Amino acid sequence: MTMMKRGAGGRMSEESEAGPQRALIVASFVNRVGNGLFNAASILYFTLVVHLPATQVGAGLTIAGLCGLAAGIPAGNLADRYGPRVIWLIAFAVQAVSMAAFVLIDSWLVFVLLATVDRLAATAGGAAGGALIARVSGERPAAFRARLRTFVNLGVVMGTLGAAVALQIDTRAAYTALILANAASFAGAALVVLLGVPAYPPLPRPEQHRRWSVLTDRPYVSFVALYSAMGLQYQTVALLLPIWLSAHTDAPRWTVAAVYAINSGVCVLLQSRLGSKVETLRQGGRAFRLAGLMFLLSCPLMALTADVPAWVAPVLAVLAVALHSLGEVWESSAGYALGFGLAPDHAQGQYQGLLGIGFNAGQALAPLVLTGVVLGLGHTGWLLLGLFFAALGAAATPLVGWAERTRPALSAPDAPAEDSADGSARLSS
Incomplete structure (x- = not known):
């Protein structure tokens, strides 16, 4: 923020x-x-x-x-x-x-x-x-x-x-x-x-503020597109993997419940530990990149559950979901850091509104993309999905650089380390 x-x-x-x-x-x-x-x-x-x-x-x-x-x-x-x-x-x-x-x-x-x-x-x-x-x-x-x-x-x-x-x-x-x-x-x-919670008064708005000014903020609109596309990862575990396990593997049916439990458990246990370290824009960009790499590892492992014996498939699925869930923690932490950090204080509502629109639209399209494209391509689809996530993650770093160039107040050139844990590179508007 x-x-x-x-x-x-x-x-x-x-x-x-x-x-x-x-x-x-x-x-x-x-x-x-x-x-x-x-x-x-x-x-x-x-x-x-x-x-x-x-x-x-x-x-x-x-x-x-x-x-x-x-x-x-x-x-x-x-x-x-x-x-x-x-x-x-x-x-x-x-x-x-x-x-x-x-x-x-x-x-x-x-x-x-x-x-x-x-x-x-x-x-x-x-x-x-x-x-x-x-x-x-x-x-x-x-x-x-x-x-x-x-x-x-x-x-x-x-x-x-x-x-x-x-x-x-x-x-x-x-x-x-x-x-x-x-x-x-x-x-x-x-x-x-x-x-x-107090009834916070509105923050002063600059004269150039407009009700639709977020739509002219190209770095933020680009981030919304990036984050919304990366949101496919939620439905990968909730929708795509259960279908894959049921229709394309010999894994026992309880495996579906197990992957849900692993996904929830990893997120609950690691969110505070890892998410508290993602504070600045650059830390957010790095976390987004790490998330993409985790998804690049997890997606092919999910595909491989169709090629192993019935007793190996649950183990492989659990490993894949554990990696994927770690990526989810990094992705959500990056979403917070960038979604709030790229928005001006006086217009957080407007900016969060656009972010919500993009994310919800992505979730609405996710079933069509995942079941229609990824499932249709089988193993190749899983690999392409992982590469897609990795590419989205890699795009976050140049996006942060672009955003900092258009928002001089967000840069912290005098900070000794860009990822200082004590928040020395903390943002201000």
Whole structure:
């Protein structure tokens, strides 16, 4: 993040920042537990309980996801103008209501309308939430963001485990409980933020600021494209590898559950340790490059699970996912450092809005790319995917150099080491 200075509208003192940070971590954890509860069972609820055909559910979610992208920059501008907390609270209130209303749907049209409202609010909340993180991050933003993502990952894991109970019960009441619990998580997270996070006033904006100025910031737009494309790596483990293991290998079925557990475990255990070291722009560029190299190693290993005996395939899959998860930690840490660090303090909401749009669009296209191209090419597809990730990672270093040349205030020419652990090359706007 571009660092906010001490004083009016600036960075909090070390003593005063701990409370808001804890509140935001707790709120994010509560919300992600609810997300884990809902996401693990949502498709089954819509198809088995509401009796919507799977194709209609997929089409409805695609429509809702595409419509939701429209809220990113406008919501970010509102967060910059009125303060991020109020926009974040409104977004979560809307999601709490729309999520609870899912228990009442009885037709595809109602499903699409509610899903669209939910996605619009989610995108708005993402933009405002990013700006709020920027204001709460304190004197050591990388360490805070790493802790935050650790608890976010842990929340999703706990929610998913809770959903497993409802899936085993497999009744309408059980699925309804999951949906209402997710709705309650939005309300609970909002309450924690309302009570524990200050209502930061908007930061002063320069005269040249425009509501769409992020679109003219070519280094940042380029970073959004880079980060969104690298986001395919999330679906590589969540979607592509399970399909590959099931259809192209002799690995036992429990291998799919094992790789999910390894992925979550590595991210939870290493995010704080590694992510707290990725502070400056140059550290972010280096972490992005390391992530690409990890993915270059992991993707061919995933492909090789089809060429080994049944007892070797799970071992190879676990090794591949462990490497991939290490890359995910580096990639997410780089995303924080560059996504916040390249954005001016006064326009964090707008910039985070564009970043969310790009990332969500990439996730929407991921199934088509991974199943249509990579699976279609088999082993060659896996190798090309790894090379693609490595190329994206390598592009981060020149992108950071370009960004620094266009943002003289972000450079730290007098720093003795570009990756100083104490933040001597820390950014300021």
